[in-house]
Amino acid sequence: MDDEFAFIDSVTPTGTKQEGLVVGIGDDAAMYQATEGFNQVICVDTMVEGIHFRKDTLTPYQIGRKVLAINLSDIAAMGAIPRYFVVSIAVPSTWNEEELQEIYRGMNELAERYNVDLIGGDTVSTNSALVLTITTTGEVEQGKMLLRSVAKPGDIVFLTGEVGGSAAGLDLLNKRGLEGPYTEEEMTLVKIHQEPKPQIEAGRILAEIKERVALNDVSDGVASEANELATASQVTIEIDAQCLPGQLTTSYKTREQALEWALFGGEDFQLIGTTSETAFPKLVQLFKEKGIRLTAIGKVYEGKPEVWLKDRNKKGKLDRKGYNHFQKR
Amino acid sequence: MDDEFAFIDSVTPTGTKQEGLVVGIGDDAAMYQATEGFNQVICVDTMVEGIHFRKDTLTPYQIGRKVLAINLSDIAAMGAIPRYFVVSIAVPSTWNEEELQEIYRGMNELAERYNVDLIGGDTVSTNSALVLTITTTGEVEQGKMLLRSVAKPGDIVFLTGEVGGSAAGLDLLNKRGLEGPYTEEEMTLVKIHQEPKPQIEAGRILAEIKERVALNDVSDGVASEANELATASQVTIEIDAQCLPGQLTTSYKTREQALEWALFGGEDFQLIGTTSETAFPKLVQLFKEKGIRLTAIGKVYEGKPEVWLKDRNKKGKLDRKGYNHFQKR
Numbered sequence: 001m002d003d004e005f006a007f008i009d010s011v012t013p014t015g016t017k018q019e020g021l022v023v024g025i026g027d028d029a030a031m032y033q034a035t036e037g038f039n040q041v042i043c044v045d046t047m048v049e050g051i052h053f054r055k056d057t058l059t060p061y062q063i064g065r066k067v068l069a070i071n072l073s074d075i076a077a078m079g080a081i082p083r084y085f086v087v088s089i090a091v092p093s094t095w096n097e098e099e100l101q102e103i104y105r106g107m108n109e110l111a112e113r114y115n116v117d118l119i120g121g122d123t124v125s126t127n128s129a130l131v132l133t134i135t136t137t138g139e140v141e142q143g144k145m146l147l148r149s150v151a152k153p154g155d156i157v158f159l160t161g162e163v164g165g166s167a168a169g170l171d172l173l174n175k176r177g178l179e180g181p182y183t184e185e186e187m188t189l190v191k192i193h194q195e196p197k198p199q200i201e202a203g204r205i206l207a208e209i210k211e212r213v214a215l216n217d218v219s220d221g222v223a224s225e226a227n228e229l230a231t232a233s234q235v236t237i238e239i240d241a242q243c244l245p246g247q248l249t250t251s252y253k254t255r256e257q258a259l260e261w262a263l264f265g266g267e268d269f270q271l272i273g274t275t276s277e278t279a280f281p282k283l284v285q286l287f288k289e290k291g292i293r294l295t296a297i298g299k300v301y302e303g304k305p306e307v308w309l310k311d312r313n314k315k316g317k318l319d320r321k322g323y324n325h326f327q328k329r
Numbered sequence: 330m331d332d333e334f335a336f337i338d339s340v341t342p343t344g345t346k347q348e349g350l351v352v353g354i355g356d357d358a359a360m361y362q363a364t365e366g367f368n369q370v371i372c373v374d375t376m377v378e379g380i381h382f383r384k385d386t387l388t389p390y391q392i393g394r395k396v397l398a399i400n401l402s403d404i405a406a407m408g409a410i411p412r413y414f415v416v417s418i419a420v421p422s423t424w425n426e427e428e429l430q431e432i433y434r435g436m437n438e439l440a441e442r443y444n445v446d447l448i449g450g451d452t453v454s455t456n457s458a459l460v461l462t463i464t465t466t467g468e469v470e471q472g473k474m475l476l477r478s479v480a481k482p483g484d485i486v487f488l489t490g491e492v493g494g495s496a497a498g499l500d501l502l503n504k505r506g507l508e509g510p511y512t513e514e515e516m517t518l519v520k521i522h523q524e525p526k527p528q529i530e531a532g533r534i535l536a537e538i539k540e541r542v543a544l545n546d547v548s549d550g551v552a553s554e555a556n557e558l559a560t561a562s563q564v565t566i567e568i569d570a571q572c573l574p575g576q577l578t579t580s581y582k583t584r585e586q587a588l589e590w591a592l593f594g595g596e597d598f599q600l601i602g603t604t605s606e607t608a609f610p611k612l613v614q615l616f617k618e619k620g621i622r623l624t625a626i627g628k629v630y631e632g633k634p635e636v637w638l639k640d641r642n643k644k645g646k647l648d649r650k651g652y653n654h655f656q657k658r
Contacts, residue, residue: 034363042360044416044462119371128456128457
């Protein structure tokens with residue numbers, strides 16, 4: 001709505017590479033063509049300076065990149081193909097033009113990687129924190145959308161990639177800031193926090209197989225997301241701590257700390273889901289072909305919508321426990 | 330992303346009235362079906378507390394309502410039918426739950442009026458100003474999207490409704506606040522500022538007639554929007570001040586002030602456009618049938634992309650001149 005960031009206009013509409021796209025001449029409106037036989041998916045995510053990021057934990061490039069990654073993770077959790085996105089940014093005068101362009105560079109780089117086009121936006125000024133909102137649209141074949149509500153007793157609980165790395169990275173960043181110093185191993189954790197990868201390919205494998213799959217993305221930690229699956233599907237889920245894929249025994253942290261981060265840390269943006277015992281080996285094979293790690297971390301039982309954690313000889317109820325960055329915990 | 334505003338979850342997904350809609354179980358993702366033969370339109374608008382509104386010029390109800398109205402106005406300017414919207418809201422602790430619910434009530438009331446469904450959102454906390462972002466999707470018949478770039482020499486320049494009322498209303502609000510007191514005539518102006526109406530029906534009439542129409546919505550004032558039409562179409566536009574529909578001679582303001590508000594005030598959210606001299610009478614008839622005011626306010630000439638204002642015996646070049654609420658002017 002404002003005119004102060006006119007340079008953004010030239011940054012904004014990148015998108016003409018996908019067929020059928022017409023960028024509308026309106027400031028804030030764009031047009032595109034839906035694919036026949038597909039449903040449309042839409043999701044929105046917002047990050048606020050001082051709440052979800054600070055300049056001393058993420059560079060402007062990483063801020064842009066991360067908001068889009070979070071948003072694409074929602075698309076991945078539905079098994080959809082991301083198509084287009086629009087950006088709204090409220091910018092205080094404490095941010096300069098170069099930093100803003102870095103935010104866009106971060107978004108554009110990830111957008112290119114996943115072939116999703118920036119087709120519009122609204123840039124306004126604010127007297128306070130920078131607020132960045134991205135809305136992404138995607139498409140998924142009719143009848144193939146993945147839901148949380150279809151887990152069944154007997155299912156295997158699976159997880160893509162590793163968890164706990166983002167929280168470990170944030171812990172490091174809170175202690176030592178952007179500049180570190182960090183060992184190579186520590187830098188891996190820091191990068192997991194700063195530059196998460198949305199599991200689009202994994203979501204697509206799960207959408208394309210002809211099997212029943214319940215799915216969720218790990219934005220708030222395995223404990224929280226498993227509880228959501230249990231509630232949505234009205235089943236009991238048991239997770240085996242020994243099976244949780246993560247760097248549980250690195251030199252950086254104790255096993256207890258690593259397990260807490262894996263369960264409650266969040267922002268790993270992996271996918272957690274369930275499928276039948278007969279379908280699971282098929283999944284393992286497909287993921288192996290694509291070079292994506294897939295791990296069985298538990299089982300689904302008939303019972304109350306609860307999550308239980310088994311760790312060697314101990315067993316206890318695993319509550320939701322969110323994770324709220326700088327504010328809570 | 331946060332859990333603090335859990336009550337919003339129950340407010341958020343209203344939408345099941347439109348066929349083909351499936352609200353996704355994901356927090357931030359929803360699914361819907363595109364209509365065959367239609368293109369998809371998307372637009373995003375953001376309003377920031379202290380920049381675009383203050384608690385002493387708009388009630389929470391009006392804030393929610395107005396952001397959606399602004400967003401729907403973009404849809405109207407493309408001749409599209411609005412379908413779904415998602416909401417992102419960054420809320421500081423200075424706003425209470427009741428006020429937030431009022432924001433949603435304002436959105437929902439307008440959404441119901443235009444049959445557009447709230448299908449998702451992201452509610453986060455912030456330490457500073459409230460930021461409200463709405464992204465709306467719409468649909469327009471393939472080949473029918475209205476653009477700014479198709480005005481031709483000889484065209485009539487037309488305008489829906491009246492202009493200048495919003496700026497007059499804001500002026501009153503700045504002087505006397507939400508509580509007034511206001512005369513009935515003044516209250517009309519205040520309401521135009523607080524509760525603008527997106528010209529969806531007008532946009533649809535213009536999309537459905539089989540005529541060439543260039544179109545823009547009046548978010549930044551007639552001068553600015555006419556300049557955009559002139560630039561996009563590479564034509565000269567001449568506007569006749571005598572023809573500008575607005576309350577030019579009310580007791581509240583001088584003619585000069587009224588004219589300035591009409592030209593530069595903005596936020597009227599009417600539609601300004603051009604069509605051929607032969608098509609114009611057809612338009613007048615169609616608008617009359619729907620009870621929407623339509624006025625010829627100027628003409629299009631061959632020439633440089635400029636806008637000229639004719640006022641009785643005077644004539645001068647009319648520059649863009651934006652309007653930036655509380656910050657500028």
